[in-house]
Amino acid sequence: MKGISYLFFVAATICAVVGMGWGIQMSASGDHMLSPAHAHLNLIGWVSMAIFGIYYHVTPKAALGMLPKLHLGLAILGVITIVPGIVMAINATGEALAKIGSVLTILSMILFLVIVLTKGRDTST
Template sequence: MKGISYLFFVAATICAVVGMAWGIHMSASGDHTLSPAHAHLNLIGWVSMAIFGIYYHVNPKASYGLLPKVHLGLALLGVVTIVPGIVMAINATGEALAKIGSVLSILSMILFLIIVLTKGRDTHA
């Protein structure tokens, strides 16, 4: 694995480790107040990033050009803003960061859809 798929997997694995450690902390403390943020870290950070990495690995022609790099940037910015933003929203200290992270995350997914539609089709079938 190399290139953009590798970078997505590095990000995914970091999110998984942080998410698991956070889950263990919540369990040990008995305080699950922040579980929505923890769930978003695991789903957007671990699952989505890993799926993106798998896609780029099995479809290497889709990994070339500017769009995959923009996709990686949007995906990373999305997860690092939505998770603390959800924490802030739960703690009633503001929702702006969660909203920004949500927009970045959906833009990342829309860009992924564009990449799949434009670079994902096997024209030899």
């Protein structure tokens, strides 16, 4: 694995390790108040990023150009803003970061849809 696929997997694995550590901390403390943020870290950070990495690995043509790089940047920026933003919203210290992270995350997914629709089809057969 190389290129954009590898970078998505690095980001996904970092999110998984942080998410697991956070889950252990919540379990040990008995305080699960922040579980919605933890769930978003695992689902958007680990699962979505790993799926993106797999897609780019099995569809190398889709990994070419600037759009996949923009996708990676939006996806990472989305995770690193939405997760602390959800923590802030739960703690009633503001919702702006969660809203920004949500917008970045959906823009990332819309961009992925565009990439899948325009570059993901194998026309060699």
